[in-house]
Amino acid sequence: MGEQESFAFAAKGGAASARAAGPARAARKRAPKPAPGGRAKGAPPAAAEPRAAEAPRARAPRERSRATATELARQQRDISVSEFFAKNRHLLGFDNPSKALLTTVKEGVDNALDACEEAGILPDIRVEIRQLDETRFRVAIEDNGPGIVRAQVPKIFGRLLYGSKFHRLRQSRGQQGIGISAAGMYGLLTTGHPVVITTRTGPKHPAHHFELVIDTKTxxxxxxxxxxxxxxxxxxxxVEIELEGAWRGGQHSVDAYVRxxxxxxxxxxxxYLPPKADxxxxxxxxxxxxxxxxxETAEIKPHPYGVELGVLMQMLRDTQARNLRGCLAGDFSRVSTRLAEEICQRAGVAPTRRPQEMTxxxxxKVHRxxxxxxxxxxxxxCIAPIGHELIEAALRAEVKADFYAAVTRRPAVYRGNPFLVEVGLAYGGDxxxxxxxxLYRFANRVPLQxxxxxxAITKAATSTDWRSYQLQQPRGALPVGPMVLLVHIASVWVxxxxxxxxxxAHYPEIVKEMRLGLQECGRQVGLFIRKRRRDADEAKKRAYIEKYIPQVAIGLQQILGLSDPQRDRVVADLxxxxxxxxKA
Incomplete structure (x- = not known):
């Protein structure tokens, strides 16, 4: 706005203000003047007006501090994995005291089972939980596995993301190298006590006793x-860990987990030695x-269908192969030399191209x-199912029921990773x-509590139509009835x-396989329920016959004058x- 326009706008605004102020001045002139006593002549007496409260003084706005780029750069520093998970322990399953106790037991048992199986030893595991006071427990997990080499003990129990299972495609309970060390870190944070480890690798070697803590900053x-x-x-x-926890029963208890x-x-x-207060x-x-x-499961190479573009580029940079054809045939599963040449031809890239020099x-183009x-x-x-026979045997040993069924599905694939689904159920009884x-959910033989x-297991179970198998089922919920349902998924990467x-996670391929396994078991239990209902109806009708036929025969005997042998013959004929x- 120019200077002349500003003056014009001010002049117009001043004229308008003067026009608006004119009537107000006229009204003040017509108003009666107040009398010496404070009241205008001819005006009615008015109530005393309250004294206006003084408005609080506005504080001067605080000047905002401004950091320079140099100061911001000085505040940046690395965050260690331990430090991150120490502040975000809920991501690892340590949300509350009762869950923390269960997670600690779970991680210790998982490691013990994996160690025994990899060493070819039938596992003998002892789980001890001792309650030291109202909120403090001491958990001990003992196994008969191969033991741990002395130099590896501090790294396994005192460093997060350290393990042997993350970089291999092979079925195992642990995957990330976090679990047992995170449990020890939680115990250190809540009680200040170190993790205590006793291990021995053989009768000719001495046992080593360790007490260690995790430096979360490094x-x-x-x-x-x-x-x-x-x-x-x-x-x-x-392994012994002292931690703050809470003992509880029910579905999410340690008792249920061990079972x-x-x-x-x-x-x-x-x-299993549970705590007991009395x-x-x-x-x-x-x-x-x-x-x-x-x-025993074998380690496999990654399948090409499950490799994303960024991962493929990293594999091309890290490969030991001299050309693209050798990289595809040697670093991937199910890719032969002929198939590698076909992929190169389809991509328009020379098979002799050096992988490290590819753009x-x-x-x-190769990925497409x-x-x-x-x-x-x-x-x-690379995967080892439990087996339908062992699932049924385990259900018979733990659950008193009238009918048992188990199914092991054929292996399937999601994102290039093989997986297999097993379903077992027990119906009736007590x-x-x-x-x-x-509903019991398992992944690589580990219960999910x-x-x-x-x-995805719950989604598959609730989306199955159990009413067609003679079970009641509310909409969008699990069926109602005397049944235990077990679903297990085994995979190189769950x-x-x-x-x-x-x-x-709800991958469509996984949910589909689970639903097919549930339907197969459902058909078996449906046949059992229908047969039992037919048998019950037959028994009821037979009871009617045995109850009323003799009475009919006695009536015929009295009417026709039959003898006792004739009456018995009439009963048999009827x-x-x-x-x-x-039966017809």
Whole structure:
């Protein structure tokens, strides 16, 4: 706005203000003047007006501090993995005291089972929980595994994201190298006590006793004690963690977890010593159902269908192959030399091209060519199912029921990763008939205790039409009836929804396979329920015949004057006729 326009705008505004102020001045002139007593002549007496409160003085705005780029840069620093998870412990399953206690037991048992199976040893595991006071517990997990080499003990228990299973495609309970070290870190944060480890690798080697803590700022272990001790075991490991926790029963309790782990691992013998406030607790023994270890699984290479573009570019940079053809044939599963040449031809990239020198555009062409090429599914010797026979045997040992069924599906693939689904159920017996069924969820033989509603197993179970199998089912919920349902997924990489490994992601291929397994078991239990109902109806009709035919025969005897032998013959003939007509 120019200077002249500003003056014009001010002049117009001043004229308008003068016009608006004119009537107001006229009204003041017409108003009567107040009398010396303070009241205008002819005006009615008015009530005393309250004295206006003084307005609070406005504080001067605080001047905002402004940081320079140099000061911001000075504040930046690395964040260690331990430090991150120490502040975000809920991501690892340590949300609350009761869940923290369960997670600690779970991580210790998982490591013990994996160690025993990889060493070819039938697991003998002991779980001890001692309550020191109202909110403090001491958890001890002891196994008969191969033990741990002395130099590796501090790294395994005192460093997060350290392990042997993350970089290999092979079925195992642990995947990330976080669990047991995170449990020790939680115990250190809540009680200040170190993790205590006793391990021995053989009868000719001494046992080593460690006490160590995690330095969360550096994600490095600090050993407080390292000494040789006498131990009666020839080989094995014992881990003790003191932590703050809460003891509870029910579906999410340690009792339920130990019971379910014995179902999914029938080859293991488990001794369980729960805490008891009113005296010494009794050891609960879950005996070994099978005397053979699960089949040994093989490590496989990544399948081309499951490799994304960024991962492919990294593999091309890291490969030891001299050309693209050798990289595709040597670093991937189910890719032969002929198939590698076909992929190169489809991508328009020379098979002799050095992988380390390939551009992003060339890598993207290869990635698209892989997706357009028909490649066999990955091998399935990398996964070891429980087996329908062992699932049924374990259910018979733990659940008193009238009918048992189990199914092991054929392997399938999601994102290039092979997986397999197993389903087992127990129906009838002493199970509650008016409550929703009990759903046991397992991934790589590990029970999943929390986040049931967010799990693909629950989605598959609730989306199955159980009414067609003679079970009641509210809309969008689990069926109601006396049944225990077990669903297990085995895979080289289970797609958990979070680091705490509590629920399985909803991949369509996985949900479909689970639903097919549930339907197969559902048909079997449906046949059993229908047959039992038919048998009940037949027994009811037979009871009517046995109750009323003798009365009819007595009436005929009185009317016709029959003798007792004739009456008995009439009873037999009538029963025969009615039985034949009922069966027809």
């Amino acid at each position: 994600n490095e272990p600090k050993v407080r004690r390292d000494e040789e001790v006498k131990w009666e075991k020839d080989h094995g490991t014992r 379910q782990i014995s179902l999914a691992n029938p080859h293991a013998r488990i001794e 005296g010494p607790a009794e050891v609960v023994v879950f005996p070994r159902v099978a005397d053979e270890l699960p089949p 992003r555009e060339e890598a993207e 060519a892989v997706q357009a090429t028909k490649i066999m599914a990955p091998p399935t010797d 199970l509650p008939a008016e409550e929703p069924i009990q 929390y986040q049931q509603g967010a799990c 797609p958990f929804t979070s680091e705490s490994k509590e629920a399985i 029963k025969h006729v009615l039985e034949r007509s009922r």
